[in-house]
Amino acid sequence: MADDTDNRHEARVPTVIADELHIVYRVNGGSGGRGSATAALNRILRRDKGASRGMREVHAVRGVSFTAYRGEAIGLIGTNGSGKSTLLRAIAGLLPAESGRVYTNGQPSLLGVNAALMNDLTGERNVMLGGLAMGMSREQIRDRYQGIVDFSGINEKGDFITLPMRTYSSGMAARLRFSIAAAKDHDVLMIDEALATGDRPFQIRSEERIRELRKEAGTVFLVSHSSKSIRDTCDRVLWLEKGELLMDGPTDEVIKAYEKETGK
């Protein structure tokens, strides 16, 4: 690691250690388009193990190792499908590792709560549900409720928070989701792209909120395709390609190499 040559070593406390991490997804029914019933039956009868039984394996992360320290903001770059989001989920302990390990200090959390929300419920109930799903207590949510609603700006055009979320425009729904997700403080925070939701005033508010979260969190991981937002927030960058760690170093070096490689 190129940035480990200075004299701050003694003070550096690791917060996340990835040790030869491999992640494999298993996908049912993805095998070569032979989706017919007879083909499926055939596969079951032949009984070959594993991959050929209608099960395909996707090796998404291949042997990644790195150590992240307290106070670092680490960017993850790489082309689509290079394993960035998968790596984040594995760090958060949400995806089981095929082999290798991730050690963490405290509970890393992904910034995102979409999956817990329900479109048929009102914005109000979703704030409660999303907060509880992230592990906040009822009192914490009640305290922050007004803050969340104000931040999302949902009520700027009338009393929308008491309407079901399915009646929101896509921008409004995205704003509410971000506001709920950003309401909690985290030890190790991971942010997966898609910060650029909502209109211009909301984007400015969210960038500010991300900076605040960074200050409170020990370590921040940011996945983004925008070199600018990575340069703005990160001091170290990991470059993933096809699930392998191609480069790990200071932001400028890695981004230059990445841009040269991808021909930008």
Added chain:
Amino acid sequence: MSPPPSSDAGLSPAELAAKHGLTVSGARPGLAEYVRQLWGRRHFILAFSQAKLTAQYSQAKLGQLWQVVTPLLNALVYFLIFGLIIGANRGMGTEIYVPFLVTGIFVFTFTQTSVMSGVRSISGNLGLVRALHFPRASLPISFSLQQLQQLLFSMVVLIAIVMAFGSYPSLSWLLVIPALALQFVFNTGLAMIMARLGAKTPDLAQLMPFIMRTWLYASGVMFSIPLMLKDKPAWIADLLLYNPAAVYMDLIRFALIDGYGSEYLPQHVWATALAWAIIFGVGGFVYFWKAEERYGRG
């Protein structure tokens, strides 16, 4: 990539982690710790089940009225077929048979829907499992709790029907509470077992309706097992009578219906009900917990 810096240099990642007190991410907590985490999520579990319940009918014009109308229509269909057409009452008077049938249907449906939603509780919520951290048992428990709340709506209908056929509130009605509590524990345990199986093999969701229907007919929902199997060897009737679904159904019938006395119940029925609840409740929970760190791999 080589492991980093000076004083830590030369340490393997595992040693470095141990030195700074880092723990393996996504490792399965001990059983006691798991229970503690789950208890900490009780508000989420409750809120999630209520949200699912509300979301279910939120697009319908009649809204939450369907909570009551759906079980009523169900009861009507079964009464038409089994009560009027097939005549499965076998010597039971109408004033007993109708509440007998409706109670059976509602109580069995409680188990049935808990199992069905249990099978899909992990495999159908992979997005949630892959995005947020919480003890995964929250999901099957939450779904069973949703079914319990659904059942309470059905109980309103049930009580109206029972009273319309001449059984009036008495002290024995209170027995419904422990019976339902035991059944809920049993259902939740079974749902957790099915959740683990369904997470590994989503195909189970296709198979379950057939298994559940077989169980439905074998549990004497529409007929009294002893009356129906009079001429068959006694052990068959015993086997069916002591199956958990039949035990919980009979307890609730016994509690609510005046003409359905203890002569219809198998021996040691409360002990059996308790045993099923403990075996499945505890066993299912431990079985589910054993695979905690593996849920989420799709």
